[in-house]
Amino acid sequence: MQVSVESTGNLERRMNFSLPAEQLETGVAGRLREIARTARIKGFRPGKVPAKVIEQRFGEQVRAEVLGALVRQTFDAAIREHDLRVAGTPRIDRAGEGELDFVATFEVVPDFGQIDVSKLQVTRHTAEVTDADIDQMIENLRLQRRTWNKVERAAATGDLVTGSLWTGLGDFRQPAEGSERFGTIIGSGQLLPALESALVGLEPGKEHTVEVAFPENWRQAELAGKTAQVHVTLDQVSEPVLPEVDAAFIKSFGVKSGKMEQFRQDIRTNLERELKGALMARLRREVGEALTAAYAHVELPPRLVENEARAMLAQQLEQVRRMGRDPGQVPADAHQQFVEPARKRVLAGLLVGEVARQYELRLDPKRVNETLRLIASTYEEPEQVIEMYRNDPQLMSGLQARVMEEQVIDWIAERAQHTEQKLTFQEAIRG
Numbered sequence: 001m002q003v004s005v006e007s008t009g010n011l012e013r014r015m016n017f018s019l020p021a022e023q024l025e026t027g028v029a030g031r032l033r034e035i036a037r038t039a040r041i042k043g044f045r046p047g048k049v050p051a052k053v054i055e056q057r058f059g060e061q062v063r064a065e066v067l068g069a070l071v072r073q074t075f076d077a078a079i080r081e082h083d084l085r086v087a088g089t090p091r092i093d094r095a096g097e098g099e100l101d102f103v104a105t106f107e108v109v110p111d112f113g114q115i116d117v118s119k120l121q122v123t124r125h126t127a128e129v130t131d132a133d134i135d136q137m138i139e140n141l142r143l144q145r146r147t148w149n150k151v152e153r154a155a156a157t158g159d160l161v162t163g164s165l166w167t168g169l170g171d172f173r174q175p176a177e178g179s180e181r182f183g184t185i186i187g188s189g190q191l192l193p194a195l196e197s198a199l200v201g202l203e204p205g206k207e208h209t210v211e212v213a214f215p216e217n218w219r220q221a222e223l224a225g226k227t228a229q230v231h232v233t234l235d236q237v238s239e240p241v242l243p244e245v246d247a248a249f250i251k252s253f254g255v256k257s258g259k260m261e262q263f264r265q266d267i268r269t270n271l272e273r274e275l276k277g278a279l280m281a282r283l284r285r286e287v288g289e290a291l292t293a294a295y296a297h298v299e300l301p302p303r304l305v306e307n308e309a310r311a312m313l314a315q316q317l318e319q320v321r322r323m324g325r326d327p328g329q330v331p332a333d334a335h336q337q338f339v340e341p342a343r344k345r346v347l348a349g350l351l352v353g354e355v356a357r358q359y360e361l362r363l364d365p366k367r368v369n370e371t372l373r374l375i376a377s378t379y380e381e382p383e384q385v386i387e388m389y390r391n392d393p394q395l396m397s398g399l400q401a402r403v404m405e406e407q408v409i410d411w412i413a414e415r416a417q418h419t420e421q422k423l424t425f426q427e428a429i430r431g
Contacts, residue, residue, distance in 0.1 A: 003078045011087070011107050011301045017078055019070055019100040027066040032058060067099075075104055085109040085357075087350065088304040107301030112354050120290040120416035125282050127428040129271045136426075137267050138245060141253065148238035154203045157187045160238040161199060167212075169228035174220065179233075195230060204234040254380075271425065273374060278429045280406055287409050288348035290416065300346055309335040309342035352408045361408055368403050375399075 003017040036054045037047055044053070071092060079086060090106035148160050155161050164179040174180075184190040186199050198210035210230050218224040243249050247258030255263045313335040320327045355361070372389055376382035389395045 015104040031062045087301045110298050117412045117415050122286050122416040122418040124418045125421050127423045133425040134267050142242040145243050146240045150238050154201050155237045160185050162236050163234040165232045167228050167230050172222045204237050207233045287412050291351045292344045292347045305343050305346050308346050309338040312338040356408050363404050371403050
């Protein structure tokens with residue numbers, strides 16, 4: 001194996017390497033022999049297909065697969081031989097006309113020196129699920145199943161109201177003609193809070209004029225930061241009717257016995273799972289901020305940061321589309337607004353990996369199994385989910401990476417200078 005490595009920047013490297021021809025040919029021949037033993041081709045008995053036919057049918061595909069695997073193996077071996085730690089995904093291209101000559105361009109992990117986590121300051125949040133939290137969840141479930149009864153009275157907080165409105169300020173009118181239809185649950189925040197508050201006390205069938213203060217950043221410049229008159233007519237007011245928490249209600253959430261005790265236990269289990277995730281997210285953020293503050297001066301691989309910024313932009317655009325909105329034309333440099341948060345995310349990720357390497361931390365299989373069972377418990381057929389993960393290398397690899405990161409975060413937090421801050425369940429999950 002012929003390999004040469006050169007620096008093309010502080011953290012960028014270029015590697016030229018060639019594959020041994022005999023290794024490629026041996027690999028292709030071996031794979032074709034394996035296929036020949038089981039291939040089913042019309043006109044031939046299994047295991048009796050001539051080698052030439054196998055070559056014609058599968059040769060091109062097999063050669064591409066073996067070549068790809070050999071390229072990855074050779075690159076990985078060269079990285080180990082030259083003691084390089086790759087940051088991000090390398091780009092590997094053919095070098096010239098030769099089938100066996102390649103050039104890889106990649107970035108390397110910066111030198112952080114010896115990382116002393118004992119100097120970091122970290123706040124570790126704690127919380128627990130109480131009976132009051134379970135009561136609140138049951139109330140939320142009742143609200144999800146509520147029905148509505150039409151009433152002939154003034155609107156109150158919590159009521160479902162429908163109607164029409166138009167807004168006037170001087171010569172400005174929105175809409176220019178007629179009125180806009182609306183519907184909302186008062187207090188839900190679906191409308192401008194100042195307008196929702198003004199709906200309380202209005203009677204259906206009558207036009208009311210209310211004064212509403214619009215925020216400075218309101219989407220219509222004519223109303224932004226100003227107080228305007230909103231003319232509202234309610235068509236209907238409906239009050240909520242909450243279901244009783246009886247056996248039928250409990251069974252509708254998958255508790256076959258319909259018993260309150262089991263219902264509350266299931267809710268507690270779900271809330272504790274949610275709380276565990278929320279506390280880990282807080283700890284990950286605390287540790288990440290402490291690490292990035294301590295190593296903010298370190299130069300980072302520029303392409304890795306740019307790719308992360310572009311990924312963050314893509315994620316935001318996808319969220320916009322899911323909300324049913326068109327993001328419109330996206331400028332070529334739109335990812336620049338994400339460069340700073342992307343830099344922090346990349347720096348935190350590299351530092352967590354470096355801590356694991358320097359202190360020889362190893363993945364805990366028991367913790368992987370516990371996390372997998374926790375994930376599976378949210379589905380109706382947990383064992384099927386577990387089997388799916390175990391049969392999918394990509395899914396399992398992602399799970400192992402997540403668990404390893406959490407292990408390192410916990411390890412750092414235990415050894416850092418940390419203080420504990422107790423939160424309520426609601427405070428903890430609000431992030």
